[in-house]
Amino acid sequence: MKSHSIYLKKSVLLLFLSFVSAFGYAQSASPAYQKFMQSMDKYIQQELYSEVSKVLFDVEEAPAIDSYIGFSKGVKSNLDQIVSQNSAGLEAKEMANARLYTQAMMIQLGELYIERAQELEPKEKIAFLDAYLSGIGLDKEINALSDDLARSLMMSLHSAMGIPFGVPNYQIENYIESLPEPKQELYRAAMILNETVMLSGGYEVAERQVTEFQQLYPKSGFLPQLQRGLASLEKLREGAIVENFAFEDMEGNKVSLADYKDKIIYLDLWASWCGPCINTFRTKTPAFEQKLRERDDVVLMYVSIDEKPEAWKNYLSKNPMRGVHLFAGKGFEAEIVRYFKVWGIPRYLILGKDNKIIDVNAPRPGDEAYEALIQIGGI
DSSP, X not given: OHHHHHHHHHHHHHHHHHHHHHHHHHTTSOHHHHHHHHHHHHHIIIIIHHHHIIIIISSSSOOOHHHHHHHHHHHHHHHHHHHHHTOTTOOHHXXXXXXXXXXXXHHHHHHHHHHHOTTSOHHHHHHHHHHHHHHTTHHHHOOSOOHHHXXXXXXXXXXXXXXXXTSOOHHHHHHHHTSOTTHHHHHHHHHHHHHHHHTSSHHHHHHHHHHHHHHHOTTOTTHHHHHHHHHTTGGGSTTOBOOOOEEEOTTSOEEEGGGXXXXXXXXXXXXXXXXXXXXXXXXXXXXXXXXXXXXXXEEEEEEEOOSSHHHHHHHHHHSOOSXXXXXXXXXXXXXXXXXXXXXSSSEEEEEOGGGBEEETTOOOTTHHXXXXXXXXXXX
């Protein structure tokens, strides 16, 4: 049952994904909404975890699809009942958020089955996802999107197709374009909103996607959310001047981006606990640094989001590197992380002179990044 316990841990993370986000909203919400979230939290922790474990993980094989859909209907009924019992006093926006939250949870519950039923082929998993959404009624119920709901839909689709989440892939887009309406409209909207939230392609890509969606679905109920998402990226469009973030250097001095406004900055967001970050430092960064050694107009800026400076300093003391090394701290709550909508590290950015945005999703250290820097004027 060891592998089952691993799945259970993942289930806990997935089910808490939307809860944490929604609860963050609840802190500044009405007492009625906070009561709703407390009731939801109680149900998740005292009942749902054990129910999911019993059905999916404390068994040798995944249950039959029809059986799991039946189980999920019961869960949805419980969630709907919690919403109904706590509806008194909820503002209209809070009621809508409550519905979106429960819908995201149900999508995640479907993804758990996809992850558990490893014996199924991708086509069978996609067929399950379709049957699941239809079986519990979400295919007709979803008429608006939240960031969490869009992410949950795309995570489940990536999981079904066996494609790592967060990795741009035309298979996903091609599949969505093959869907009948109104399913295609839903998945198109979810894909665009998710890519906007994750800043997968920058403002210009998001603007093109939202414009195309508006042309296809001018009266879509999903359009307002997509437009709000696009508006949130205005400050990250190419040529925009970045906020003057300040950090600490190894000696504790304050260093700001403006201190390097006459340079082209290749900015690397990382942490000492990040395996892919460290692997890149060891395998790609040395040669990349060497190629740029004579480029005086380029600054390699490494900004750590470690929670504590000791971990950052300890790593660099044992693994010295060239470049400017700065500490932001606060993990994924760091101001620069939130500003650039960073959802995972390492993350690379290129800022031109005067701290103007060139690329908010720059290539990792290597030939492609080097060529990108070469093509920027002044090098």
